[in-house]
Amino acid sequence: MPTPPRPVFELKDVEKVFQVRKPGQRFGRKTVGLRALDGVRLSVEQGASLALVGESGSGKSTLLRVLLGLDAPTDGQARYRGRPIRAVRDEGADFARDVAMVYQDARGSLNPRMTVGALIAEPLRRFAVVPAPEIGARVATLLTRVGLPADAAGRYPAALSGGQVRRVAIARALASDPSVLVADEAVSGLDVSTQAQLLTLLRRLQQDMGLTLVFITHDLGVASFLCEQIAIMYLGRIVETGPTDAVLTSPAHPYTAALRDAAPKFFEPIAEPLPGEIPSPLDLPSGCRFSGRCPRVQPDCHARDPHLARSRTRSVTRSVACLHPLAPVDGAGPVAPANPGPAPEQTRPD
Amino acid sequence: MTLVDNARRGRRSIFARRPFFTLALVVAVGYVLAAIFAPFVAPYDPVAQDFNAMMQPPSGAHPMGTDSYGQDILSRVIFGARYALIIGFFAVAIGAIGGLIVGLAAGLSGGWAEWALLRLIDSILALPSLILAVAFIAILGQGVDKVVIAVGLSMIGPFARTVRADVLQVRVQLFVEAAGLMAIPRAVIIWRHILPNVIYPLAVQVTIRISEAILVSSSLSFLGIGVTPPTPDWGLMIAEGRAFVSFAAWMSAMPGFALALLLIALSIVGDGIREEFDPKLRGKS
Numbered sequence: 001m002p003t004p005p006r007p008v009f010e011l012k013d014v015e016k017v018f019q020v021r022k023p024g025q026r027f028g029r030k031t032v033g034l035r036a037l038d039g040v041r042l043s044v045e046q047g048a049s050l051a052l053v054g055e056s057g058s059g060k061s062t063l064l065r066v067l068l069g070l071d072a073p074t075d076g077q078a079r080y081r082g083r084p085i086r087a088v089r090d091e092g093a094d095f096a097r098d099v100a101m102v103y104q105d106a107r108g109s110l111n112p113r114m115t116v117g118a119l120i121a122e123p124l125r126r127f128a129v130v131p132a133p134e135i136g137a138r139v140a141t142l143l144t145r146v147g148l149p150a151d152a153a154g155r156y157p158a159a160l161s162g163g164q165v166r167r168v169a170i171a172r173a174l175a176s177d178p179s180v181l182v183a184d185e186a187v188s189g190l191d192v193s194t195q196a197q198l199l200t201l202l203r204r205l206q207q208d209m210g211l212t213l214v215f216i217t218h219d220l221g222v223a224s225f226l227c228e229q230i231a232i233m234y235l236g237r238i239v240e241t242g243p244t245d246a247v248l249t250s251p252a253h254p255y256t257a258a259l260r261d262a263a264p265k266f267f268e269p270i271a272e273p274l275p276g277e278i279p280s281p282l283d284l285p286s287g288c289r290f291s292g293r294c295p296r297v298q299p300d301c302h303a304r305d306p307h308l309a310r311s312r313t314r315s316v317t318r319s320v321a322c323l324h325p326l327a328p329v330d331g332a333g334p335v336a337p338a339n340p341g342p343a344p345e346q347t348r349p350d
Numbered sequence: 351m352t353l354v355d356n357a358r359r360g361r362r363s364i365f366a367r368r369p370f371f372t373l374a375l376v377v378a379v380g381y382v383l384a385a386i387f388a389p390f391v392a393p394y395d396p397v398a399q400d401f402n403a404m405m406q407p408p409s410g411a412h413p414m415g416t417d418s419y420g421q422d423i424l425s426r427v428i429f430g431a432r433y434a435l436i437i438g439f440f441a442v443a444i445g446a447i448g449g450l451i452v453g454l455a456a457g458l459s460g461g462w463a464e465w466a467l468l469r470l471i472d473s474i475l476a477l478p479s480l481i482l483a484v485a486f487i488a489i490l491g492q493g494v495d496k497v498v499i500a501v502g503l504s505m506i507g508p509f510a511r512t513v514r515a516d517v518l519q520v521r522v523q524l525f526v527e528a529a530g531l532m533a534i535p536r537a538v539i540i541w542r543h544i545l546p547n548v549i550y551p552l553a554v555q556v557t558i559r560i561s562e563a564i565l566v567s568s569s570l571s572f573l574g575i576g577v578t579p580p581t582p583d584w585g586l587m588i589a590e591g592r593a594f595v596s597f598a599a600w601m602s603a604m605p606g607f608a609l610a611l612l613l614i615a616l617s618i619v620g621d622g623i624r625e626e627f628d629p630k631l632r633g634k635s
């Protein structure tokens with residue numbers, strides 16, 4: 001009996017709490033919990049491409065670290081193809097070969113004492129991707145793929161520009177022929193033509209090889225170009241998910257709408273997203289965490305904390321964490337019946 | 351690639367940009383050459399006594415004068431460079447290798463092993479290296495080889511301390527975590543990713559500490575517990591000339607000057623290398 005395909009990644013109410021020193025207490029030993037992730041629900045199917053979008057400090061990198069098994073969730077479950085991520089990672093090299101990572105700080109993720117060629121050859125050798133005599137040729141192929149000259153192999157990262165280092169990091173991640181690529185701001189800060197080149201490469205890999213992509217970006221244009229799915233994060237929680245085009249043309253969460261309005265031009269990172277300060281994750285407002293900045297705030301928003309749940313007014317593929325979601329825009333209108341199944345227990349008293 | 355060109359240009363012109371470094375390097379290389387070719391450049395046998403030419407002031411026949419046994423001081427100073435450099439080099443080698451092992455162990459192990467190693471390093475460091483070297487000499491006895499071992503052991507602590515600090519800093523770097531993500535075995539990570547990033551700063555340390563080793567070994571000889579007479583050792587020569595300093599000052603002054611000049615030259619060279627190759631310092635300038 002064929003089992004239904006398991007999602008590549010599945011997060012169930014994942015929480016990640018960092019113990020940090022109390023603000024203002026420089027010498028004290030007292031710590032408080034900083035909720036970098038607060039009840040994250042997420043499922044990434046085989047071959048999917050997911051963009052994670054949110055302001056700085058919303059917990060995107062922490063989410064990636066949980067997906068990679070670098071951080072254990074404080075609470076909740078994080079699974080890779082149905083099994084706990086940490087356990088899978090401890091088992092052997094399969095997970096390491098299958099899931100590759102491009103770090104936000106690409107330069108920091110490359111050993112400064114190794115040449116570009118040695119850096120890319122390392123995973124080739126580790127996973128015996130090609131026989132030893134062919135390693136040099138494969139390194140050259142990978143470099144060409146990301147648009148670097150083949151003679152870059154002899155250079156050290158210090159001699160490369162930021163954009164070139166990014167490409168090296170991407171080439172190195174692709175070296176092991178992963179089926180899942182997890183990338184943290186892999187193209188931000190690069191000029192538009194470089195971005196376009198790398199994004200085209202990634203999209204081709206995604207379409208031709210069925211690469212599963214989890215892609216953090218500040219840039220809604222990048223998200224809509226590369227990723228079919230989008231997840232909007234705010235203060236440690238995913239507040240809206242769904243197909244990228246549908247979410248961006250007709251946002252259901254006020255935060256998504258604000259993000260979209262703040263980024264009028266695609267392929268430009270969000271400059272100054274929204275009015276109002278992002279609250280400290282140490283001091284969340286009661287009720288909805290967006291209530292302090294929300295233009296649609298109502299009295300009950302301060303009392304109840306909305307969790308991510310299937311949208312009642314949209315297609316079945318969309319979820320939102322808001323008590324008073326925006327109405328669908330004409331043309332992108334509801335695909336689902338006006339009042340479908342899920343009971344309104346998407347909220348809980350706080 | 352402009353960055354590469356810059357780096358290359360910078361390296362090519364280091365001698366032009368650092369005149370003091372260049373001068374010091376020339377002096378240091380001069381000492382090394384004199385030490386290697388001592389039998390050929392020294393005018394006399396360093397231990398040949400000539401009772402017809404005792405305590406002669408500098409002259410044409412004896413450019414640095416002679417000592418109370420009639421030995422030619424210039425020849426002794428030249429041969430002394432041999433001992434100074436050999437002792438400095440091998441003592442630092444012992445200190446650096448020992449420090450690397452202890453420092454790596456302390457930086458990579460956790461728990462009680464790290465605690466024990468740290469206490470050991472700290473207790474060694476609490477004593478100046480001269481005192482420690484005296485203690486080792488007391489155990490080992492006198493002689494060039496004993497001095498090398500004693501000075502080398504006394505330098506393990508300081509080396510271990512800097513190695514450990516570097517290891518602590520390197521092991522939390524992203525590229526170490528990235529290697530772990532690739533399921534690279536821990537021993538390979540240490541060998542390939544941590545060690546090279548610790549070795550380079552250590553090499554810089556070595557150039558700086560050679561002068562310290564020479565000073566400590568000369569001090570041991572000066573105290574009469576290092577190498578034994580009639581070895582042409584600078585510290586020994588300074589000590590021997592001490593009794594005659596009021597009327598034959600050259601006996602102490604010449605080896606003293608030779609020692610001081612070498613120490614200054616070595617530390618300028620060491621500083622230059624550090625500033626040139628330490629990425630942390632380079633970033634600031």
Ligand SMILES: Nc1ncnc2c1ncn2[C@@H]1O[C@H](COP(=O)(O)OP(=O)(O)OP(=O)(O)O)[C@@H](O)[C@H]1O
Nearest residue numbers: 018020034036055056057058059060061062063281
């Ligand atoms: N190791 C840690 N210890 C303590 N706090 C942490 C740690 N890592 C992250 N945080 C906190 O968790 C929150 C989320 O951080 P995270 O790096 O995941 O944000 P991000 O969305 O990736 O932001 P950016 O866009 O700036 O990269 C922040 O408030 C951050 O200060």
Ligand code: SF4
Nearest residue numbers: 288291294301322323
């Ligand atoms: S729950 Fe209320 S405050 Fe929160 S986003 Fe929705 S409307 Fe705004």
Ligand SMILES: [Mg+2]
Nearest residue numbers: 060061104184
């Ligand atoms: Mg981040």
